[in-house]
Amino acid sequence: MSRPDVFSGPSRLLHWLMVVLILTMLFVGVFMASGAGPHYHMLVSFHRPLGIAILLLAIVRLINRRFNPPPALPADLPRVMSLVAKASHWALYVLMITLPLVGWAMLSAGGYPIPLWGQSLLLPPILPHDATVWGWLRLTHTVLAFGLFGLIMAHAGAALFHFLIRGDRVMQSMTGMPSDPAE
Amino acid sequence: MPQKLPHSSGRVLRWLGVASLPCLLAAGFAVSGGWLSPHRVTQNTLIAALQGVDGKHPGFRRNHAKGVCVTGWFEGNGTASALSTSSFLEARRVPVIGRFALAGGMPYQGDAPGKVRSLGLSLRGADGQEWRMGINDIPVFPVRTPEEFQALQLAVRPNPATGKPDPAQVQAFRAAHPWLASAGAALAKRPITSGFENDTYRSLDSFLLQDAKGHVTAVRYAMVPEETDVTIPALSGENALFERLANAIAAHPLRWTLVFTVAGPGDVIDDPSREWSGQDRQIEGGILTIDRIESEETGSCTGITYDPLILPPGVSASGDPVLQARSAAYMRSFAERSREPRPVPAVTPATLETKSQDKAS
Numbered sequence: 413m414s415r416p417d418v419f420s421g422p423s424r425l426l427h428w429l430m431v432v433l434i435l436t437m438l439f440v441g442v443f444m445a446s447g448a449g450p451h452y453h454m455l456v457s458f459h460r461p462l463g464i465a466i467l468l469l470a471i472v473r474l475i476n477r478r479f480n481p482p483p484a485l486p487a488d489l490p491r492v493m494s495l496v497a498k499a500s501h502w503a504l505y506v507l508m509i510t511l512p513l514v515g516w517a518m519l520s521a522g523g524y525p526i527p528l529w530g531q532s533l534l535l536p537p538i539l540p541h542d543a544t545v546w547g548w549l550r551l552t553h554t555v556l557a558f559g560l561f562g563l564i565m566a567h568a569g570a571a572l573f574h575f576l577i578r579g580d581r582v583m584q585s586m587t588g589m590p591s592d593p594a595e
Numbered sequence: 596m597p598q599k600l601p602h603s604s605g606r607v608l609r610w611l612g613v614a615s616l617p618c619l620l621a622a623g624f625a626v627s628g629g630w631l632s633p634h635r636v637t638q639n640t641l642i643a644a645l646q647g648v649d650g651k652h653p654g655f656r657r658n659h660a661k662g663v664c665v666t667g668w669f670e671g672n673g674t675a676s677a678l679s680t681s682s683f684l685e686a687r688r689v690p691v692i693g694r695f696a697l698a699g700g701m702p703y704q705g706d707a708p709g710k711v712r713s714l715g716l717s718l719r720g721a722d723g724q725e726w727r728m729g730i731n732d733i734p735v736f737p738v739r740t741p742e743e744f745q746a747l748q749l750a751v752r753p754n755p756a757t758g759k760p761d762p763a764q765v766q767a768f769r770a771a772h773p774w775l776a777s778a779g780a781a782l783a784k785r786p787i788t789s790g791f792e793n794d795t796y797r798s799l800d801s802f803l804l805q806d807a808k809g810h811v812t813a814v815r816y817a818m819v820p821e822e823t824d825v826t827i828p829a830l831s832g833e834n835a836l837f838e839r840l841a842n843a844i845a846a847h848p849l850r851w852t853l854v855f856t857v858a859g860p861g862d863v864i865d866d867p868s869r870e871w872s873g874q875d876r877q878i879e880g881g882i883l884t885i886d887r888i889e890s891e892e893t894g895s896c897t898g899i900t901y902d903p904l905i906l907p908p909g910v911s912a913s914g915d916p917v918l919q920a921r922s923a924a925y926m927r928s929f930a931e932r933s934r935e936p937r938p939v940p941a942v943t944p945a946t947l948e949t950k951s952q953d954k955a956s
Contacts, residue, residue, distance in 0.1 A: 435620075442628040446637045448741050448920040453904050453912060456922075522929065523899055525725050531908040534723045543898035547933025561624060565617035572616055576609040 418585045420480035426473045427586055430466065434508070437462050438561050445554065460515075461528055464535070467512035470505065486580045497570065500563060507560040513538075514556060518549035636741050638927035641920060644748035649700030654938035657928035659713050659729075661704055662696030663837050663942045664894025667848065669718050671881035675855055678812045679804035681909030683718050683726050684880050692717045693885060694896040695791045695840060698731065703941045706836035708787055714796040714818060715901030716883070727905040729921065730796035730818060732788075734781045736867035741920035743772060778868040790836055792843035793820045796851075799867045800903065800921075801858065801913040813858040813913060815871065818851035818883055837942045841888050848886035852879050865914040890947055891940040900929035 419427070437459065444455040485494050519526045520537035523546070528535050539545060574582035629635045642657045652660055673686040683689060697704060698711035711733055718726040738744045750768035751760040769776070788794045797817040804812045830839050843849060855878045858864050862871040891897045904912055904922040912918050 439623060439627045442624060444923075446629050446639065448636055448638050448641055448923040450914075450916050450919055452919040452923045522933075524902075525723055525905060531724075531906065531911070536723070541898060543929070543933040544937075546898075547930050550930040551934065561620075565620050568616040568620060569613055572613040576612045 470508035522546035660702035664896035675880035
């Protein structure tokens with residue numbers, strides 16, 4: 413009944429695809445949210461469908477997790493580290509889902525039309541038009557984005573900590589490297 | 596102890612390895628966020644430059660701060676459908692939420708006749724599509740780019756000692772931007788009408804219309820008043836222009852014609868500081884009717900930002916960099932003011948109420 417020590421193929425594919433999408437999203441987001449340059453509108457128009465794609469992929473990932481559970485953490489991992497690892501992973505899921513929803517909700521409350529692709533396909537509003545709600549959700553979107561970025565930094569650092577300091581196989585369970593060259 | 600050294604230096608290296616990826620990510624994030632380029636023109640620097648001229652007024656728009664809400668409708672006439680697939684240009688009626696305002700960040704400024712007047716419009720289609728316009732009663736924009744706009748605001752910033760712009764700074768800006776001299780001349784000799792109600796409001800920035808075959812036409816547009824000769828007695832006082840507008844609307848609905856000007860061969864499309872030739876083809880797209888006026892305290896325009904890049908299918912932005920900066924800075928202004936306590940505007944429901952009573956008596 414021992415679980416495999418690497419993530420399943422679909423799990424790894426989803427993880428690395430989302431690495432690319434979420435990092436792109438955060439970098440585009442932080443650039444456009446301050447900028448006033450010639451690509452502002454194009455970046456905002458790209459940010460919306462990318463956010464919806466991440467929302468959908470996060471849901472697919474949660475479903476996939478039911479069918480392909482992650483490998484167990486090493487048995488000798490200190491209890492605190494194991495708790496932090498689990499809590500941070502759930503926080504990542506929560507942010508992957510709430511950030512796009514907050515983005516969608518804030519544009520709804522701001523009374524903005526929400527083009528998903530080109531100008532023709534509009535997303536329906538998910539909140540009534542209320543400028544005060546828009547203002548606070550707009551700030552929430554930024555705070556959560558910085559929170560997600562911080563978690564991703566910690567996540568990347570933690571993976572390298574497992575690899576370089578603890579010398580266990582947690583990082584390889586996602587990179588998919590064979591667990592032992594001798595095998 | 597000497598035997599331990601390689602081991603401990605290896606350990607330091609490994610910890611550096613752990614930190615490497617987070618640090619790389621953080622560095623990339625800082626570059627993207629502009630924290631390492633302090634001279635970049637951003638939403639915040641543009642707003643700070645405006646506030647340097649007109650001060651901070653929480654809860655109000657960072658520019659065009661003094662205004663009033665209006666509502667009405669727009670009815671396309673189908674003529675411009677030859678150039679654009681936009682449903683707004685077909686022969687049908689859509690509701691409009693608009694806002695007349697004075698340019699500048701001061702929400703309680705007095706209504707001097709020479710101040711720049713603006714009109715924000717949100718044309719609202721039944722399918723959720725909108726066409727927002729932010730148009731002004733000047734012939735051209737004073738500058739070409741967001742960078743120049745910011746430099747101009749810094750140049751006209753009032754000197755704390757005199758409360759007025761430093762002429763030397765203004766002169767230095769002019770000398771450094773000789774290509775803006777023609778815009779300055781056009782602005783100086785612009786005709787000034789007696790009020791909001793008989794004024795012409797222009798897009799300044801250019802837009803692209805797409806027809807069903809994908810053919811693109813560069814245009815500018817204007818709302819041209821039906822009545823240029825208005826026989827309402829002049830008012831005086833801090834809100835004279837707004838009260839006059841209320842009286843005009845109370846007398847009868849006000850109408851403007853949407854007129855597109857098609858770019859001719861010599862016209863510079865992406866530079867709002869350049870006038871177009873007077874020979875361009877013009878096309879009437881429809882009629883705007885305004886029949887109600889309301890204070891920002893109760894009116895629905897307060898929760899709307901008149902971002903000129905909220906456009907329906909069939910209309911898109913030109914390459915004009917000012918449009919992009921307007922969209923970005925309006926978003927920032929809208930978010931900030933919406934979190935601030937809601938202020939009492941200069942034009943209150945009582946201001947408008949009094950005027951309609953005056954009229955009745």
